[in-house]
Amino acid sequence: MYNPRFEKDVFKRDVRNNVKTLFRKEVEEATPQQLFQAVSYAVKEAIIDDWLATQKQYEKDDPKTVYYMSMEFLLGRALGNNLINMTAYKEVKEALEEMGIDLNVIEDQEPDPALGNGGLGRLAACFLDSLATLGYASYGCGIRYRYGMFKQKIRDGYQVEAPDNWLKDGNPFELRRPEYAKEVRFGGNIRVEYDETGKTHFVQENYESVMAIPYDYPIVGYGNHIVNTLRIWDAEAIVDFQLDSFDRGDYHKAVEQENLAKNIVEVLYPNDNHIAGKELRLKQQYFFVSASIQAAITKFKKKHGDISKLPEKVTFQMNDTHPTVAVAELMRILLDEENLGWNEAWDITTKCCAYTNHTIMAEALEKWPIDLFSRLLPRIYQIIQEIDRRFVEQVRAQYPGNEEKVKKMAILMDGQVKMAHLAIVAGYSVNGVAKLHTEILKNQELKDFYQMMPEKFNNKTNGITQRRFLMHANPLLADWVTEKLGTKEWITDLSKMSGLKEWLDDEEALKEFMTIKFKNKERLAAYIKEHNGVEVDPRSIFDVQVKRLHEYKRQLLNILHVMYLYNQIKDHPEMSFYPKTYVFGAKASAGYIRAKEIIKLINSVADVINNDRSINGKLKVVFIEDYRVSNAELIFAAADISEQISTASKEASGTGNMKFMMNGAPTLGTMDGANVEIVDEVGIDNAFIFGLSADEVINYEQNGGYNPYDIYNNDPDIRRVVDQLVDGTYANGDKEMYRDLYNSLLNNQGGARADMYFILKDFRSYADAQARAMEAYKDTDKWAKMALKNTACCGKFSADRTIQEYVDDIWHLDHVVINEDELEY
Numbered sequence: 001m002y003n004p005r006f007e008k009d010v011f012k013r014d015v016r017n018n019v020k021t022l023f024r025k026e027v028e029e030a031t032p033q034q035l036f037q038a039v040s041y042a043v044k045e046a047i048i049d050d051w052l053a054t055q056k057q058y059e060k061d062d063p064k065t066v067y068y069m070s071m072e073f074l075l076g077r078a079l080g081n082n083l084i085n086m087t088a089y090k091e092v093k094e095a096l097e098e099m100g101i102d103l104n105v106i107e108d109q110e111p112d113p114a115l116g117n118g119g120l121g122r123l124a125a126c127f128l129d130s131l132a133t134l135g136y137a138s139y140g141c142g143i144r145y146r147y148g149m150f151k152q153k154i155r156d157g158y159q160v161e162a163p164d165n166w167l168k169d170g171n172p173f174e175l176r177r178p179e180y181a182k183e184v185r186f187g188g189n190i191r192v193e194y195d196e197t198g199k200t201h202f203v204q205e206n207y208e209s210v211m212a213i214p215y216d217y218p219i220v221g222y223g224n225h226i227v228n229t230l231r232i233w234d235a236e237a238i239v240d241f242q243l244d245s246f247d248r249g250d251y252h253k254a255v256e257q258e259n260l261a262k263n264i265v266e267v268l269y270p271n272d273n274h275i276a277g278k279e280l281r282l283k284q285q286y287f288f289v290s291a292s293i294q295a296a297i298t299k300f301k302k303k304h305g306d307i308s309k310l311p312e313k314v315t316f317q318m319n320d321t322h323p324t325v326a327v328a329e330l331m332r333i334l335l336d337e338e339n340l341g342w343n344e345a346w347d348i349t350t351k352c353c354a355y356t357n358h359t360i361m362a363e364a365l366e367k368w369p370i371d372l373f374s375r376l377l378p379r380i381y382q383i384i385q386e387i388d389r390r391f392v393e394q395v396r397a398q399y400p401g402n403e404e405k406v407k408k409m410a411i412l413m414d415g416q417v418k419m420a421h422l423a424i425v426a427g428y429s430v431n432g433v434a435k436l437h438t439e440i441l442k443n444q445e446l447k448d449f450y451q452m453m454p455e456k457f458n459n460k461t462n463g464i465t466q467r468r469f470l471m472h473a474n475p476l477l478a479d480w481v482t483e484k485l486g487t488k489e490w491i492t493d494l495s496k497m498s499g500l501k502e503w504l505d506d507e508e509a510l511k512e513f514m515t516i517k518f519k520n521k522e523r524l525a526a527y528i529k530e531h532n533g534v535e536v537d538p539r540s541i542f543d544v545q546v547k548r549l550h551e552y553k554r555q556l557l558n559i560l561h562v563m564y565l566y567n568q569i570k571d572h573p574e575m576s577f578y579p580k581t582y583v584f585g586a587k588a589s590a591g592y593i594r595a596k597e598i599i600k601l602i603n604s605v606a607d608v609i610n611n612d613r614s615i616n617g618k619l620k621v622v623f624i625e626d627y628r629v630s631n632a633e634l635i636f637a638a639a640d641i642s643e644q645i646s647t648a649s650k651e652a653s654g655t656g657n658m659k660f661m662m663n664g665a666p667t668l669g670t671m672d673g674a675n676v677e678i679v680d681e682v683g684i685d686n687a688f689i690f691g692l693s694a695d696e697v698i699n700y701e702q703n704g705g706y707n708p709y710d711i712y713n714n715d716p717d718i719r720r721v722v723d724q725l726v727d728g729t730y731a732n733g734d735k736e737m738y739r740d741l742y743n744s745l746l747n748n749q750g751g752a753r754a755d756m757y758f759i760l761k762d763f764r765s766y767a768d769a770q771a772r773a774m775e776a777y778k779d780t781d782k783w784a785k786m787a788l789k790n791t792a793c794c795g796k797f798s799a800d801r802t803i804q805e806y807v808d809d810i811w812h813l814d815h816v817v818i819n820e821d822e823l824e825y
């Protein structure tokens with residue numbers, strides 16, 4: 001793909017000029033951060049050309065557009081990725097080298113825009129990349145949080161949260177668009193008016209409001225000149241905080257609106273798979289949803305007169321229930337502003353909105369107290385009441401006399417608004433994110449809805465973008481893949497990776513593949529040395545678990561097993577043991593106490609083991625601070641083993657599992673989420689599978705759990721590690737530090753079952769899988785083949801495949817092409 005701005009002399013001149021105009025400096029005097037800014041602005045200029053061309057093409061073709069509504073976009077750094085997708089990475093790297101600038105150092109200056117918690121937000125970011133790359137018109141819609149995901153520091157083994165002031169040096173790629181601002185209203189009351197024709201009007205009065213100001217981010221497609229937009233909203237007060245407010249007597253109101261605006265976009269809630277239930281969170285939801293839907297309608301109406309045609313041109317995808325107020329907001333606009341009747345408005349809404357379910361865990365299912373909800377969003381609540389009234393009527397018609405059904409399915413029940421029910425009732429599509437997850441939705445969690453409206457339910461197994469997680473994260477492997485396949489087609493068609501199978505029996509190729517892995521392990525070892533001060537041996541097995549800290553993800557199982565291995569090594573110093581490095585990375589939600597205890601335990605175990613000279617470095621444990629997209633990229637490339645050990649049925653899909661697979665790390669995991677499909681692709685012999693199945697877990701749960709003492713009393717190795725939680729071994733003699741973890745494994749506590757996540761139940765089977773993996777690793781050739789097989793079989797897990805399925809089955813978007821010959825630079 002050609003762009004004259006990336007010709008070396010042109011680009012170098014632009015960078016020099018930018019350093020001058022931005023900082024009044026010469027390149028040689030500029031700091032790395034200043035160079036990052038100057039380079040980014042030079043790249044942005046090239047992007048803007050294509051952004052304009054894309055708008056022009058969309059204006060001409062008038063394609064259907066998806067609005068991907070998400071509270072989170074975990075973007076990761078933009079500079080490197082934009083260069084890759086503009087197909088200019090290598091040219092720019094060389095141009096900068098000629099100026100004495102190292103692109104990698106420049107890239108490291110960029111803060112990670114961490115506008116998300118984990119998998120859900122990263123999925124949204126991967127989807128935007130794929131939408132642009134496949135040539136589909138789309139907007140990401142979200143919030144421009146002033147503070148993204150907190151920065152994690154480890155102090156004395158404990159997680160400490162520090163604010164992530166990611167905007168402090170400015171943000172080169174974004175564009176403020178005040179001309180597209182929208183007002184969003186909260187609270188007050190609804191007055192009913194009748195006009196001369198007798199028609200009813202609903203007027204919101206005594207409300208507070210804020211101005212939503214959009215910031216647009218370019219989302220660059222790979223090699224196709226398409227640049228889509230991520231539109232994230234900032235909030236500003238509507239009334240200027242000015243002196244004459246005093247005179248008008250609305251000083252308090254001015255202050256309140258100022259504070260409301262400031263608070264709404266202040267911070268991302270750091271909960272993953274867990275609801276906070278805070279009023280401010282609901283405000284955030286309505287804020288970005290209302291602004292996004294208003295903007296979408298304005299844009300549609302500018303081009304099309306007839307609002308009833310909205311479903312032909314627009315679709316709103318709700319990423320989990322967080323944006324579900326969208327259905328009521330769309331109804332409000334159609335009813336109150338477009339003056340449609342209920343049936344017509346409902347017909348349009350139910351053809352425009354679709355819902356993705358991400359979890360079945362009770363603590364993550366969004367419910368809002370009706371009193372809070374109706375006070376904050378009085379008109380939206382009225383509309384939901386009417387949606388609920390009509391839906392309940394339908395349930396009663398279909399299941400006469402069955403009030404149990406009504407209780408289970410109603411949107412409003414027991415003083416709560418159930419957001420998932422609203423999303424299912426109003427959405428034309430309900431999708432799960434992996435096959436197993438979708439089956440559990442249909443047969444267990446959402447069974448009643450599935451029986452009533454089976455046509456809505458479908459599966460879209462998640463995916464990841466190979467542009468970031470292979471090309472950018474692992475350039476050595478990316479080049480090797482291109483060389484071996486003899487083509488770059490895999491960059492936009494990941495199914496081409498299967499061509500690597502031809503090299504599975506080629507000793508030379510396997511050696512090259514493992515040499516690349518080794519170099520990536522050296523790169524990670526250097527990072528660990530720099531950040532943790534711990535020496536790890538790149539020849540040891542890198543066994544990695546990186547993901548949010550959650551009990552269902554079972555980092556506790558992993559660290560208990562490390563404790564078990566350490567006991568074994570101490571008891572039998574002569575036993576055959578391949579050196580292992582256990583790598584952890586995980587943030588815990590700030591209020592999730594047990595998750596934080598697990599982080600402390602991991603660090604305590606690391607301290608004891610890493611400082612025990614008697615085991616000759618056979619075992620190392622590393623906790624990587626502040627796990628985020630930028631260091632994730634280093635970690636996936638360097639992993640030998642991918643730990644995906646959630647309690648079966650709990651992990652809806654997982655996407656980390658796919659990143660590891662792509663980078664040649666076999667999965668050690670349970671048959672959960674997309675692990676099932678990974679095993680389908682790579683073959684059971686190229687993974688290490690253990691533990692209860694989802695059916696078995698669900699069965700136990702429906703029968704009150706199991707008795708962990710049966711295991712504790714009968715397996716001395718397990719009893720020993722459990723007891724080590726309360727004998728002071730990992731707490732400098734303190735027997736109480738990990739008492740809560742100990743109790744969680746053995747004893748019922750209030751409502752919580754003992755060992756809710758089946759850690760002791762799965763322990764033996766996990767230890768066996770670990771042992772099998774170590775045996776396999778010892779056979780170098782066999783291991784290389786297994787690792788390469790994983791890379792060769794990752795084709796299905798591209799987000800490009802996922803997005804094409806969304807397009808074919810749910811969105812029905814039009815493919816757009818920009819003809820390079822028609823571009824005017």
Ligand SMILES: *Cc1c(COP(=O)(O)O)cnc(C)c1O
Pocket residue numbers: 117118119120122546547548627628629632653654655656657659
């Ligand atoms: C992929 C990714 C996740 C999701 O990981 P899972 O293992 O699927 O939970 C979370 N955080 C970051 C930074 C990621 O890149």
